[in-house]
Amino acid sequence: MKQHKEQEFEELRKRIEAASSYGRAEPKPGKWMAVSEMGKLLGLKKTDRYWLIHKNYFRTENVMGILRVDIASFEKWYANQVKYRKVTGEEPGLELKESSLSPGDIAELLGVTTDTAYSIIRKNKLETVIVDYWKRVPKEVFWDWYHSQSRYRTKEDRERDAAVEAETLTMPEMAGLLGVTRQEIYNILRNEKYMHYFKFVIIADRKRIYRKGFEEFLAGQDQYQLKSSVDISGSVIVGVSELNDKAAACGSGTEKKTIPEKKYLTREEAAELAGVSKGTISKWYQEGEIPVIIIGKGIRIPLKEFEQWLSKRKEEATASGND
Incomplete structure (x- = not known):
């Protein structure tokens, strides 16, 4: 295997060093660069330059007896790979990043670990392409999956969701406020007498109800009353006095409906x-x-x-x- 590679490198050297007998014209400025220039641009040693040429990633041609690299095809290759980086600091893979995402990109977008990003790709069987031995997901594939679920959210969507969460309650939170079981909450939500009070929204795969509807429910019936102002984790959800005021405001007539401050x-x-x-x-x-x-x-x-x-x-x- 080693001998075979040495033979390939030797053939490449001969191509580079061989004089052309075809009488080609002088290379046009800005169209070609020497292999040595390409190697210096990428910070590659001589053997690594030959190996990159051998891969045929970009166009090469023997011009005036010297093997040269077509600059346009080289730049196209550079914009669609991430393994090699120019010594000038120019970012590689710009076109690649426009069209696809790495697992690291997905992890950053969703605020999860890279392991979780790989798990998402695997479990949801997302289409991938292999670039420089690394998996990448076409952006169109990723966003189609993203909009089909609600568990994972981008930073922008999490910020938007936070505003909605502040206006809503989960089923366990509602159960804690009323001092009843979660099953009883589901019974309330399915009850034709009460279901018109509640409007639902799903955030991160969890169904939530709007606080306003909950307040109207408290004011509109006598069977259920606020039992506690803390949720199951002990953190304050909403003050009892605040719910008293809002529930009273939702009621009709002059009589105020008061929720006991301490029961x-x-x-x-x-x-x-x-x-x-x-x-x-x-x-x-x-x-x-x-x-x-x-x-x-x-x-x-x-x-x-x-x-x-x-x-x-x-x-x-x-x-x-x-x-």
């Missing part, structure tokens, strides 16, 4: 009210002593029922002490 306690608040530790509160609800509602991975304790339970417990303790 449920956290474990910490219940512990402080009872004068015990959070661990004792956990023990009580795990033993079924006190009523709770489950919100995601957290709990809320109904204030009224808890106060009644504490009062009854105190009375029983007092009566037992008298006996």
